[in-house]
Amino acid sequence: MSRIILAPMEGLADNILRDCLTLVGGIDLCVTEFIRVTDQLLPERVFYRLCPELYDGCKTPAGVPVRVQLLGSNPEALGLNAQRALALGSHGVDLNFGCPAKTVNRSQGGAILLREPKRIGNIVASVREAIGPKAWLSAKMRLGYEDTHLAVDNAQAIAAAGANELVVHARTKLQGYKPPAHWHLIKPIREAVNIPVIANGEVWNIDDYKQCQAISGCEDVMLGRGVVWRPDLAWSIRNPDHLYYQWQQVHPLVMGFCERVAMQVPARFQGARVKQWLALLGRVYPEAATTFAQIKRLKTLAEIETCLRAMTDLPQS
Ligand SMILES: Cc1cc2nc3c(=O)[nH]c(=O)nc-3n(C[C@H](O)[C@H](O)[C@H](O)COP(=O)(O)O)c2cc1C
Numbered sequence: 001m002s003r004i005i006l007a008p009m010e011g012l013a014d015n016i017l018r019d020c021l022t023l024v025g026g027i028d029l030c031v032t033e034f035i036r037v038t039d040q041l042l043p044e045r046v047f048y049r050l051c052p053e054l055y056d057g058c059k060t061p062a063g064v065p066v067r068v069q070l071l072g073s074n075p076e077a078l079g080l081n082a083q084r085a086l087a088l089g090s091h092g093v094d095l096n097f098g099c100p101a102k103t104v105n106r107s108q109g110g111a112i113l114l115r116e117p118k119r120i121g122n123i124v125a126s127v128r129e130a131i132g133p134k135a136w137l138s139a140k141m142r143l144g145y146e147d148t149h150l151a152v153d154n155a156q157a158i159a160a161a162g163a164n165e166l167v168v169h170a171r172t173k174l175q176g177y178k179p180p181a182h183w184h185l186i187k188p189i190r191e192a193v194n195i196p197v198i199a200n201g202e203v204w205n206i207d208d209y210k211q212c213q214a215i216s217g218c219e220d221v222m223l224g225r226g227v228v229w230r231p232d233l234a235w236s237i238r239n240p241d242h243l244y245y246q247w248q249q250v251h252p253l254v255m256g257f258c259e260r261v262a263m264q265v266p267a268r269f270q271g272a273r274v275k276q277w278l279a280l281l282g283r284v285y286p287e288a289a290t291t292f293a294q295i296k297r298l299k300t301l302a303e304i305e306t307c308l309r310a311m312t313d314l315p316q317s
Pocket of ligand 1: 007008009010011012032033034069096097098099140169200201202203222223224225226
């Protein structure tokens, strides 16, 4: 059966959001925000901070497995940290070859490596050697840095070096997050490697999902912002009879999110976390946009929750 994977999203899809989204259902695997590796073995606390699910069998409370993502370019250090992630219980390890951030690229991490397929191959081979033949190793790449001419070379280097599967975000680094995603350019990659390829980018609804599968030729799809904007996107894909949630169904999810934020996030950051998700939900649910306008100047989580509770009585779309 085809799989739906929740994309790693730094500063957005932390364990709290992973918990809320996997509770809705339809997601088979989550990948964490990246853990940045320089030249050292990181302390265990870094892994637990980015992936608190490690305390619980590395599954979200809904039982969905979570995989730690590493970002860096030092093959030995990545190997050591991959070993540690697995020893702590991560469901495989994912390597990030797609991050477009300037600071990350300046220190030779993320998408900048897509200019050098050989170097990418060396990194993957080193991690494979460190973790042994049985551990699950995935990689996530973009189509390239400036352009796409090395896309197939990079994918082949990753596969030949021993990765078990490959996610392709169908844009170059220069294209950033600008639509469209070029699903058709995933197809030659899929055809050139003998490992499963997972398509990613710009899947916002069920039609996009179907188109993405058909055009890329990939069974498996990774969903990023689409499932944050529309929390039942994965569930809707899995269950054709399901009607998209209305705000009445999303509102309790947001209240549950607030409860988790209250327990896990330091007070001074709590409001911002809730505002962030509400602002994104506002792109699909007009009621979320209205609610966001009401709460955006509120400071404390308690004030925001009071306002959110009062907003349940809004006319529904
Ligand atoms: C806020 C944000 C943070 C991201 N952080 C990561 C990350 O830590 N690791 C990674 O491989 N990709 C990261 N990405 C890229 C996503 O995993 C995904 O490839 C991209 O958003 C395209 O998918 P989408 O159009 O479904 O959102 C991030 C994307 C966003 C929007």
